[in-house]
Amino acid sequence: MSQTIVVKIGTSSLTQPETGSLALSTIATLVETLSRLRHQGHRVVLVSSGAVGVGCARLGLTERPRSITLKQAVAAVGQGRLIRVYDDLFSVLQQPIAQVLLTRGDLVQRSSYINVEQTFQELLQLGVIPIVNENDTVAVDELKFGDNDTLSALVASLVKADWLFLLTDVDRLYSADPRSNPDAIPISVVHRLNDLKELQVQIGDRGSTWGTGGMMTKISAAHIATGAGVRTVITDGRTTQNIEKILQGEAIGTQFEPQPRPANARKRWIAHGLVPMGKLFLDEGAVQAIRYAGKSLLAAGIIRVEGEFESQDAIALCDRSGEEFARGIVNYRTVELEKIQGHQSDEIEQILGYSCPETIVHRDNLALMYEA
Numbered sequence: 001m002s003q004t005i006v007v008k009i010g011t012s013s014l015t016q017p018e019t020g021s022l023a024l025s026t027i028a029t030l031v032e033t034l035s036r037l038r039h040q041g042h043r044v045v046l047v048s049s050g051a052v053g054v055g056c057a058r059l060g061l062t063e064r065p066r067s068i069t070l071k072q073a074v075a076a077v078g079q080g081r082l083i084r085v086y087d088d089l090f091s092v093l094q095q096p097i098a099q100v101l102l103t104r105g106d107l108v109q110r111s112s113y114i115n116v117e118q119t120f121q122e123l124l125q126l127g128v129i130p131i132v133n134e135n136d137t138v139a140v141d142e143l144k145f146g147d148n149d150t151l152s153a154l155v156a157s158l159v160k161a162d163w164l165f166l167l168t169d170v171d172r173l174y175s176a177d178p179r180s181n182p183d184a185i186p187i188s189v190v191h192r193l194n195d196l197k198e199l200q201v202q203i204g205d206r207g208s209t210w211g212t213g214g215m216m217t218k219i220s221a222a223h224i225a226t227g228a229g230v231r232t233v234i235t236d237g238r239t240t241q242n243i244e245k246i247l248q249g250e251a252i253g254t255q256f257e258p259q260p261r262p263a264n265a266r267k268r269w270i271a272h273g274l275v276p277m278g279k280l281f282l283d284e285g286a287v288q289a290i291r292y293a294g295k296s297l298l299a300a301g302i303i304r305v306e307g308e309f310e311s312q313d314a315i316a317l318c319d320r321s322g323e324e325f326a327r328g329i330v331n332y333r334t335v336e337l338e339k340i341q342g343h344q345s346d347e348i349e350q351i352l353g354y355s356c357p358e359t360i361v362h363r364d365n366l367a368l369m370y371e372a
């Protein structure tokens with residue numbers, strides 16, 4: 001059966017740890033594997049890191065740049081080289097590719113999100129393998145994915161993938177970082193990745209000099225992807241042939257099972273595509289009503305407002321302790337909410353002096369971050 005498969009490969013697998021130059025045999029094996037998957041009729045998207053690492057190697061820089069402008073310049077050098085190597089290798093196997101560079105802003109507007117989705121569908125229809133990276137050269141801090149694990153999960157959700165493979169330099173997730181804990185226990189299956197705290201693993205610092213995210217961003221990517229119904233696997237980038245074995249049912253790497261009832265596409269866009277501009281802290285009654293009864297948020301349940309936002313911006317809904325449990329599109333701006341927080345809905349018009357919507361966030365514009 002033809003499936004949609006998103007594969008993300010990290011800098012740690014694509015480059016030599018000592019020099020930062022390209023790990024050619026790994027890339028060649030990856031290219032062969034992905035081309036074979038295409039020939040079997042699967043739709044394939046590759047999310048590839050490496051622009052900064054490859055750019056550094058090209059320019060003789062021995063450590064990851066700290067300044068943002070230098071990183072942006074170096075990424076512009078590396079991205080060109082990276083895509084050229086991919087195109088050369090895929091061309092040998094007659095496999096067309098496309099370069100897709102995204103910033104978070106491209107997914108924030110619903111219309112451009114849908115536009116990106118349609119472009120991916122068109123490319124997949126044409127039999128092309130889109131090669132995706134963050135557009136590091138132009139991305140500004142407020143509108144960054146920050147790491148390609150998150151980007152790959154959002155792409156997997158966008159293209160309604162069946163599988164997301166996160167390829168890295170360890171063979172799977174362990175109960176602790178295997179580099180510093182030789183007794184760490186390997187984890188083969190995660191049945192339900194709902195609350196990240198439930199998954200009792202210790203996360204060490206990132207393993208490679210050039211990678212950005214480390215294991216934490218892989219787990220949170222698995223959370224986003226499984227929430228969208230995508231089976232997610234963390235496995236070794238040096239043995240990409242394993243992807244085919246995993247598709248045939250072999251238990252390799254760490255497999256995160258997809259949520260059986262994923263939220264609809266619009267709710268997923270609210271939860272993970274939007275960037276919240278502020279926070280609303282809610283009392284227990286409001287948290288219960290939203291989490292378990294699927295209700296809209298009313299002014300009476302708000303105990304504190306944080307951030308400067310306008311009506312129709314995205315905001316995070318938090319419990320008293322500040323833990324975010326939902327995200328939504330708000331009907332009021334900060335100054336208005338500061339006046340009406342804690343009040344009954346029928347008092348709003350009198351307080352503000354004009355008539356306004358009854359709900360602060362309507363339930364259609366609200367998505368839970370974790371399954372209730």
Ligand SMILES: Nc1ncnc2c1ncn2[C@@H]1O[C@H](COP(=O)(O)OP(=O)(O)O)[C@@H](O)[C@H]1O
Binds near residue numbers: 170172203205207212
């Ligand atoms: N609990 C854990 N299980 C497995 N690996 C871990 C864990 N905690 C930290 N790590 C480290 O995460 C590293 C992978 O992250 P990173 O270097 O960012 O890879 P990539 O470049 O592939 O995104 C591994 O090399 C490993 O040392």
Ligand SMILES: N[C@@H](CCC(=O)OP(=O)(O)O)C(=O)O
Binds near residue numbers: 213
């Ligand atoms: N967009 C950046 C990679 C960011 C990133 O997440 O890196 P990694 O942790 O190696 O997957 C680049 O191409 O260098």
